Amino acid sequence: MSTDKVKVIEIKKSVFEDNDREADRLREELKSKGIFLLNLMSSPGAGKTTTLAATVDKLKDKYRIGVMEADIDSDVDAVKIAACGVESIQLHTGGMCHLDAGMTRQGVEELTDKQINLAILENVGNLVCPAEFDTGAVKNVMILSVPEGDDKPLKYPLMFSICDVVLINKTDVMPYFDFDIDKCREYIAKRNPDAIVIPICAKTGEGIDTWCEWLAKQTDAWLEA
Amino acid sequence: MSTDKVKVIEIKKSVFEDNDREADRLREELKSKGIFLLNLMSSPGAGKTTTLAATVDKLKDKYRIGVMEADIDSDVDAVKIAACGVESIQLHTGGMCHLDAGMTRQGVEELTDKQINLAILENVGNLVCPAEFDTGAVKNVMILSVPEGDDKPLKYPLMFSICDVVLINKTDVMPYFDFDIDKCREYIAKRNPDAIVIPICAKTGEGIDTWCEWLAKQTDAWLEA
Numbered sequence: 001m002s003t004d005k006v007k008v009i010e011i012k013k014s015v016f017e018d019n020d021r022e023a024d025r026l027r028e029e030l031k032s033k034g035i036f037l038l039n040l041m042s043s044p045g046a047g048k049t050t051t052l053a054a055t056v057d058k059l060k061d062k063y064r065i066g067v068m069e070a071d072i073d074s075d076v077d078a079v080k081i082a083a084c085g086v087e088s089i090q091l092h093t094g095g096m097c098h099l100d101a102g103m104t105r106q107g108v109e110e111l112t113d114k115q116i117n118l119a120i121l122e123n124v125g126n127l128v129c130p131a132e133f134d135t136g137a138v139k140n141v142m143i144l145s146v147p148e149g150d151d152k153p154l155k156y157p158l159m160f161s162i163c164d165v166v167l168i169n170k171t172d173v174m175p176y177f178d179f180d181i182d183k184c185r186e187y188i189a190k191r192n193p194d195a196i197v198i199p200i201c202a203k204t205g206e207g208i209d210t211w212c213e214w215l216a217k218q219t220d221a222w223l224e225a
Numbered sequence: 226m227s228t229d230k231v232k233v234i235e236i237k238k239s240v241f242e243d244n245d246r247e248a249d250r251l252r253e254e255l256k257s258k259g260i261f262l263l264n265l266m267s268s269p270g271a272g273k274t275t276t277l278a279a280t281v282d283k284l285k286d287k288y289r290i291g292v293m294e295a296d297i298d299s300d301v302d303a304v305k306i307a308a309c310g311v312e313s314i315q316l317h318t319g320g321m322c323h324l325d326a327g328m329t330r331q332g333v334e335e336l337t338d339k340q341i342n343l344a345i346l347e348n349v350g351n352l353v354c355p356a357e358f359d360t361g362a363v364k365n366v367m368i369l370s371v372p373e374g375d376d377k378p379l380k381y382p383l384m385f386s387i388c389d390v391v392l393i394n395k396t397d398v399m400p401y402f403d404f405d406i407d408k409c410r411e412y413i414a415k416r417n418p419d420a421i422v423i424p425i426c427a428k429t430g431e432g433i434d435t436w437c438e439w440l441a442k443q444t445d446a447w448l449e450a
Contacts, residue, residue: 044268044352044381045373072353074379095383097322097353125380127269128297128322128351147372147395148270154299155350156269158320170372176398 006078008090009110011103019133023101026108026136030119033112036219037104037119039137041159044125046145047169049077050202051211052122056084058212059118063219066116068107070099070124077122087114098129101136108136118219127152131159138222141165146179153187160191165214168199171206231303233315234335236328244358248326251333251361255344258337261444262329262344264362266384269350271370272394274302275427276436277347281309283437284343288444291341293332295324295349302347312339323354326361333361343444352377356384363447366390371404378412385416390439393424396431 030037042048049069056065066087069077078090091107093099104121111119121137123130142163144152147170153160160166166188168181181199188195196214200207255262267273274294281290291312294302303315316332318324329346336344346362348355367388369377372395378385385391391413393406406424413420421439425432 043270043350043373044377045370071380073382074376076376076379095353095357097351124353125268126322126351126353128320128349129354132320145270145372147370147398148268151299151301152269154301155296157298173372173398173401176401 006075006082006088006090007110008075008078008092009106010092010094011106019100019102023134023136026101026105027138030108030136030138031222034117034223035108035119036117036222037108037121037137038215039121039123039135039140040143041123041130041140042125042143043127043145043148046125046143046148047202048122048125048143049080051143051167051169051200052081052120053084054202054205054208055120055212055215056081056086058208059216060084060086062216063118064116065118065120066111066114068111068119068121070122072124087111087116093124097124097126098133099123099135100133104135117223127156127159131162139164139218141167143167143169146170146174146177150180150184151187153184153191157191160188160195163192163195165196165198167211168197169202171199171201172204231300231307231313231315232335233300233303233317234331235317235319236331244325244327248359248361251326251330252363255333255361255363256447259342259448260333260344261342261447262333262346262362263440264346264348264360264365265368266348266355266365267350267368268352268370268373271350271368271373272427273347273350273368274305276368276392276394276425277306277345278309279427279430279433280437280440281306281311283433284441285309285311287441288343289341290343290345291336291339293336293344293346295347297349312336312341318349322349322351323358324348324360325358329360342448352381352384356387364389364443366392368392368394371395371399371402375404375406375409375412378409378416382416385413385420388417388420390421390423392436393422394427396424396426397429
């Protein structure tokens with residue numbers, strides 16, 4: 001793959017004992033620098049990169065966007081996002097299953113020079129471990145894709161409970177899967193009554209306006225406050 | 226959920242420093258007891274439980290099957306498998322993202338009383354962490370489902386490199402996704418030239434015969450040797 005197109009950072013294991021404190025510190029720094037940070041999580045193959053590409057396309061004239069693509073080894077995602085015309089760096093986790101605040105900071109520092117004001121972290125594809133580590137993001141969002149099934153909130157409770165928004169992606173294939181969206185909303189509400197659920201299809205663009213309106217509102221509130 | 230139908234075990238964190246040694250010890254014990262153990266892994270929602278139900282249905286007259294369903298919190302999977310008419314227990318991992326050999330042993334001990342000779346462990350839905358921990362299984366198998374995309378071997382290299390078989394599931398929805406099976410086979414071969422790739426559709430039954438023949442052959446070899 002064309003590693004010459006994007007910067008790849010081999011991130012180091014975090015040395016901080018207290019990740020929560022480190023995450024709070026990173027959020028304060030982001031505030032003072034005027035950067036909103038979104039942490040995007042999902043299972044492998046739920047559509048994080050395609051959703052990000054659609055999001056970037058919609059918001060790149062409004063914000064100076066920088067994307068951090070966390071991946072164990074490859075750089076296929078960062079190359080895709082760079083092609084959308086925004087800053088994009090690849091974070092190699094070296095086999096690690098999540099990012100914590102110290103690891104996220106290594107990516108943010110690379111982006112700070114680029115004068116961005118909306119930073120998006122695509123976390124490692126995993127519904128378990130990333131939920132346990134505060135990255136320092138202002139908001140946490142997850143994608144559940146239709147083919148994964150409507151019962152996932154029952155099986156990965158922590159992930160659903162820490163997210164501000166659940167994007168239900170790949171709605172275009174709903175007819176081919178046994179996915180009951182009302183049941184899914186009910187399971188999510190049980191875990192997290194405050195979660196906002198937005199059905200989207202990153203491929204066709206369905207729901208992307210609603211999602212981007214939410215993101216823009218959060219970003220503006222953070223940058224203006 | 227009907228927890229009265231299946232036994233739920235809250236498994237304890239393993240105390241063994243050296244998981245590899247503990248896994249080898251468990252394999253030796255399984256050998257002496259005449260039990261074949263299969264470790265089944267995948268992303269959330271790739272179809273582990275549906276594949277298991279189809280497998281059980283095909284092989285339950287030939288072997289005395291026992292299934293261990295690892296899950297963070299719920300018991301929906303064990304209930305489904307119990308309905309197939311085989312021994313089924315639910316292992317609650319208490320938020321942990323994988324099973325190691327010590328944790329697997331706690332499940333195996335429960336099944337040993339049941340006189341089973343084919344034990345199947347459905348690991349936690351996760352393509353990262355379970356690949357790092359030898360459970361003591363005789364063979365490791367993973368499911369990659371079509372909606373996840375053909376590029377997953379590039380992004381989760383360790384998981385693909387440790388598996389004896391990769392089942393490509395949900396082939397019925399191939400027309401609705403950009404999934405190039407030849408490219409996928411090529412990526413898998415790059416990571417693991419010895420991996421056997423079997424396309425299946427657990428829902429329609431496609432490929433289940435081929436998969437069950439492989440599993441029966443491995444089980445017979447282990448039990449006879």
